[in-house]
Amino acid sequence: MPFHLEPVRDRTLNRLLKHASEVVLPKGRTLYAPGDEAQVVWLVREGYVRLVLAGMERGQGMRTVALALPWELFGDEALTQGHRRYGAVAGARCVVHPLPAGKVLQALKTAQKSLDAYLEGVERELFRLRHAEGGTHGPSAGQRLAEVLLDLGRRCGEPVGRGVRLSERLTHQTLADLAGAHRATVTTLLNDWLYDGILSMGGGRRLVLARPAGLWSRAGYQPPEDPPASGDGSV
Helix, strand or coil: CCEECCCCCCHHHHHHHHCCCCEEECCCCEEECCCCECCEEEEEEECCEEEEEECCCCCCCEEEEEEECCCEEECHHHHCCCECCCEEEECCCEEEEEEEHHHHHHHHHHCHHHHHHHHHHHHHHHHHHHHHCCCCCCCCHHHHHHHHHHHHHHHHEEEECCEEEECCCCCHHHHHHHHCCCHHHHHHHHHHHHHHCCEEECHHHCEEECCHHHHHHHCCCCCCCCCCCCCCCCC
């Protein structure tokens, strides 16, 4: 379960990072496979890593079940288990750092805010995975995709006017995997939302959540209230 590291809050973890080695992965390179021995926790410094499992349908190949984004830890099964639950594949050119599992665990135990944030992240990821299962009585593909985009905006979003631009360029297949939907369905939804102005395309073909309130509505939630305006409103 990816966990965001904040240097100010996670000082012990940040000290570990300063002394960690650096591994550069080209896009598509496998870092480890399901079932491999788990001895270290990893941190993404640049790019993003896809956590993958074999598809449930014959011939489906590996499907993305989660993303580890910049400044997020992944591979946390090394804290409690001896083997990897998921594989890890570079979704773009990546810079990652290995961190000793024992020292990461000790850091979490001695930093209550970090431990609370980690446990909250686990709960959010379990909720997202349950929604991604879909089913007749579950949320629609549109609801699940909207949730995925809002989560990505929170984790790797850069403010652009009243919207949020994703820092990473993601394929429609990756978004489909995360939303538990077919790629063609996701492509149709994205095109519809681009046409409606809920989304737009930024530099480097990165998605912009141009009207986050529209995504909140499509996810089935009440949009949060906008923060009070300050100054003259310029950006």
